[in-house]
Amino acid sequence: MKQKEEIQQSTTLSKSASALDIKMDNANDYLRSRGKTLINVEQVEPKIQHHRIDGSDQIIENTNKLKDNENQIKTSTLDDSINREEIKGKDNIKLVDLDISFNIPKFKFICNGTLCNEDQAKMIADLNLKKAKRKHIIMELLETEKSYVNRMKECLDTFYIPLKKYMKEEDLKIAFNCLPNIYKINVKLIQELNERKNNTSDLGVMKVADILNSFFTLNEVEQYYGEYIITGDSAVTYPFEIHGEEIKTLLSKWVDECKIPSNYLIEPVQRFPRYILLLESLIKATPTFTNEYIELQKVNEHIKEITKRIDEKKNNYISHQKQNYYKSYLPHPINFGTFIYEGSYY
Structure with missing residues (x-):
């Protein structure tokens, strides 16, 4: 009975990993469309074993790693999207049009109202x-x-x-x-x-x-x-x-x-x-x-x-x-x- 439960948990873990792969692929596709890929799937992808895992503690540990890595993807995407305008301004890489610089809704959409850190909030307030x-x-x-x-x-x-x-x-x-x-x-x-x-x-x-x-x-x-x-x-x-x-x-x-x-x-x-x-x-x-x-x-x-x-x-x-x-x-x-x-x- 215990062996059956462990197999079911391992199967669930594999499905979660597949779902995470899809999310990471979508994130990288978005960033590639912007001309730059900052997230390497191999750097954050956990080593998941698709065979029988002995012990429930190991299953819980790998599940937590999946959640942490998923949060890492979201945070990396957010930080890069918001800070990109600041980097261009400082390094004079590319000048943007005036009306684009005041396009505040895109910042609000990326931040989703809750994930905005202090520097990013200050930047939005300064533009307003x-x-x-x-x-x-x-x-x-x-x-x-x-x-x-x-x-x-x-x-x-x-x-x-x-x-x-x-x-x-x-x-x-x-x-x-x-x-x-x-x-x-x-x-x-x-x-x-x-x-x-x-x-x-x-x-x-x-x-x-x-x-x-x-x-x-x-x-x-x-x-x-x-x-x-x-x-x-x-x-x-x-x-x-x-x-x-x-x-x-x-x-x-x-x-x-x-x-x-x-x-x-x-x-x-x-x-x-x-x-x-x-x-x-x-x-x-x-x-x-x-x-x-x-x-x-x-x-x-x-x-x-x-x-x-x-x-x-x-x-x-x-x-x-x-x-x-x-x-x-x-x-x-x-x-x-x-x-x-x-x-x-x-």
């Missing part, structure tokens, strides 16, 4: 947080750009167009600098951003690096913003009141409506540094193993180069202005005559 921050920054970029363009349009409609009737072209150039040109290029920028927004279901994964790169690599951006920032003081502090009575009447009307030209004309000077701050915040909220992160870094470096060149030109402009200002206060050099010959006359 970055996605939320990215959405907020993209919304801020869209809203502030829209407001900025609308303010420039209001400035041109309220001040520039009416003043064209009473001011010379060169005076308008000094008063408004190249604001009309800046308005034109920024209208194109907000149009492209809105078009991208309308074609994106989730702002958290909306790509903007290509749009910003196209904008800041335009020669007109450095030319117009550079000119405006360098000579911006002349526009902000322009004395409109020195002109005729018609302009003074317009100024009084604008003051009653709480519309001061200088409040509008200062905005391009403030907007350019704002682009840098928004871009740096967007970079921090973008996963480092994505193509979008690399492209945003390139845009950021390009803007820094533009800013550096504009600052150098502005410093030179200020130095030149100071020289011209103090030059009138310098005494005239004494005229000692014309040099003819070095040496004595005798």
Whole structure:
């Protein structure tokens, strides 16, 4: 009777081993489809004897080994699937698309809600947080750009167009600098951003690096913003009141409506540094193993180069202005005559 029970237990053990073989084969097939096999069946497969096993203790021991090895397969599959993205990011093996990096459900499916360790849970939480921050920054970029363009349009409609009737072209150039040109290029920028927004279901994964790169690599951006920032003081502090009575009447009307030209004309000077701050915040909220992160870094470096060149030109402009200002206060050099010959006359 005892011998019969041992044979039945041995048969059950063999069936369990066969079932485990199938599970391990399925696991390896899954991993091979991902391009890498991490589980070697021979390393975890127990040595099962298909003949009569003497003693029930040996049967129980081998059964426990089967359970441990099955758990080992599950854990290895889980760890490799979740850590694969981290490995790619650190070693720069392969950059992934932005929307793929935020595909959180695949992590939840692998973890099954219970098998996620502390590092893996932290990674998922970090991706969720970055996605939320990215959405907020993209919304801020869209809203502030829209407001900025609308303010420039209001400035041109309220001040520039009416003043064209009473001011010379060169005076308008000094008063408004190249604001009309800046308005034109920024209208194109907000149009492209809105078009991208309308074609994106989730702002958290909306790509903007290509749009910003196209904008800041335009020669007109450095030319117009550079000119405006360098000579911006002349526009902000322009004395409109020195002109005729018609302009003074317009100024009084604008003051009653709480519309001061200088409040509008200062905005391009403030907007350019704002682009840098928004871009740096967007970079921090973008996963480092994505193509979008690399492209945003390139845009950021390009803007820094533009800013550096504009600052150098502005410093030179200020130095030149100071020289011209103090030059009138310098005494005239004494005229000692014309040099003819070095040496004595005798």
